[in-house]
Amino acid sequence: MADTSIPSPSRRTLSSGVSWTDDLPLCQLSDVGMASNVAYLTDGRQTEAFPYEDRAFNFATDYDCYLYGVFDGYEGSRAAHFAAERLPAELLLGQLTSFVNEKSTKNILQQAISIVERGFFESIDIELAKITHLQSQLPERLTPESAERHYSSIVQQIKSLNDSIRGGTTAVVALVVNNNLYIANVGDSRALLCQRDPGGVVKVQQITVNHDINNEDELERLSKLGLNVEKILERGRLGMNECTRCIGDYWVKGGYKKNPDLKGATSEPIIATPDIYGGLPLTEIEGGFLVLMSDDVYKSLEQSTGHENANIDIANMVSHEMLCRNTMQGVAQNVIDKISFTHSKAFGRAHSLSRGDITLVVRNISHPLGIDALPDINPILPDLSGRHPVSVPYKRNSREIVHTTGEYPAGIPTLSLVMPPQSGPENEPIDLTPAGTSPPSEDTPTNLVVGGATFPPTPLENLYYRSNAHQPAKLDSQNRVAPYVSFDTF
Known part of the structure; x- marks a missing residue:
């Protein structure tokens, strides 16, 4: 049977365009894997339902500072692209030195994410001003039906501008400075710290906590803002997805009063405040590696296998790939390809199903490489x-x-x-x-x-x-x- 799957494109192909970050050195201790979303067609073929919206990076600097990130964009790639461009500028241009302590590093990381959030909304100021100007040309108390019928040109312009500022992104970021590991998380992308013991058993610790409607602490926060938690759970989402925190997404933040599900909140219900973990000395992580992934990576595998938690499956797949290679190149991409194939095999004939973008970053800390690999060429x-x-x-x-x-x-x-x-x-x-x-x-x-x-x-x-x-x-x-x-x- 012919392979109908979509080949895995390169990072440069998926996130097309020239970027200042193209000149930043990549970390050779890590690898990035990604695959665009898939819709399964009735004739057995697969197609991309929408353009790839995720972004990821794995950078190293000359002063032993490393930065990794996964940004899971939704309703467009604008927010994810902006965050992946701006965050390195806030962290890798001299802000971090060998003299910074743990408290200062956490503050710098939190401020960097706050600056990215603020900068994104500044970048859509022009669109917001145009929307306000167009809306001022419509008569007051005009029903949507009447506006569509009598002012169709203005309504279409407003819709187009609304679409251009729609959407946001999650973020999971890992920073290594002074040989200490720090993790920052906004949304439901995930970070795993994995260790392979001398007996070959891989142990997994999920560092981050999902910021979504399944998180009781997040529901309590929303309840204190005046929102009906039961209705939120009944709808199964806030805005366009389940996340209670994100970067960007104007319509659940500055424009939340126009959202019928959120307008009862006393302040912006969706926030960009990150949880920050660390610093953890790398020297204490024996046989270890770090995994950063978008939510569709673990959700796709859970759907395909029926397992409640795919963390251990993903960690074992990563460990196996590292044992079969002498370098990190291709480790993350091979895992992504296997997850994509597993999902396609399980649901490729269920034409009503699809899979979102999947993005994975793996950073080796002290896990062995090449034990099961072919001998070196020399x-x-x-x-x-x-x-x-x-x-x-x-x-x-x-x-x-x-x-x-x-x-x-x-x-x-x-x-x-x-x-x-x-x-x-x-x-x-x-x-x-x-x-x-x-x-x-x-x-x-x-x-x-x-x-x-x-x-x-x-x-x-x-x-x-x-x-x-x-x-x-x-x-x-x-x-x-x-x-x-x-x-x-x-």
Whole structure:
């Protein structure tokens, strides 16, 4: 059956456009994985229901400061894009130094998120002013039906402007400064701290708490503002989703009085105040790694598997990927691809279902890498003690690999070494004369075996082989074979 899934696009493709953050160095201890939303069609195909709305980053600085973030946008990508652009500017341009203590770091992190929130609303001031101006042109006490019928042009302009400022984003951010870890969270994106013990068991601690209508503390806060909590639970959402905190989303903040579900609140019911955790010394996290993810990552897996909490499943998947790789590259993306495939396999034929954008950031702290990986392309040289040293023509080429043990799997390129046969007394000269009529063996340096194909030496290589190769080679007083290579050309 043909694969009808949507291929995973790169971060640059999904969040198109040039950004000042493109010049920030990426953290090599981490990886970002993402996949756009999917709607399952009746003919078995999959399509993107709307443009990708999430954003993520994994930055490192020259002064051992690291910043990671996942921003789960909704009703458009404007807020997520703004937050992902602005937050690094508030944290990575000299605000944090080796002299800041824990309290100062938390204050800087909280202020940075507050500045991002304020800056976003300043960025939509022009649209808000236009909406106010257009609304002033409509007669008072005009019903929506009458306005649509008699002032359709103005109404359409207002709708278009409303759409342009609609939506917000969650945020989960990790900051490493002075080798201490700090986490900030707004909304229902999630941070996990995972540790693999010596026995191979992965333990998971969810650091963040979801800010949504399932959080009793959040419901109590809304109740104190005068909102009917029972009606909120009955509707199953506040505004456009379940979140009780977010960055942006004018219609549940500055414009909440125009929202029939929220207008009874005595003040803005949805806030951008983050919960901040830390700092936790990285040296105390043995076998550990950090996971940041949007809510659809764990919700999609919970839907697919029927498990109540997908945290441990995701942590095990990440740990497995890290054990199978020598670097962090591709770890998060492979996990995202597996979750996407699992959801597609479970619900691809249920045409009424879909999956949202899924975004994952993984940061290794002290988890082992590459235990189950294939050997490095440059393996450790074998111990030649007790054998006759031998000179081998050498050419620095990625196709050639020294290999004598025969332990590597098929398909790994090899170049065999020819060792003198151990016949006769140790100090007795050994005749290495090849058979005069025999073609070169595939076990000699004359042929390079690369991926199963045989390559003869180039004419340039022939220039440096001894022309009198058919004469017997003798060992010197130190029991070494004379070099094959002639340096007369030099």
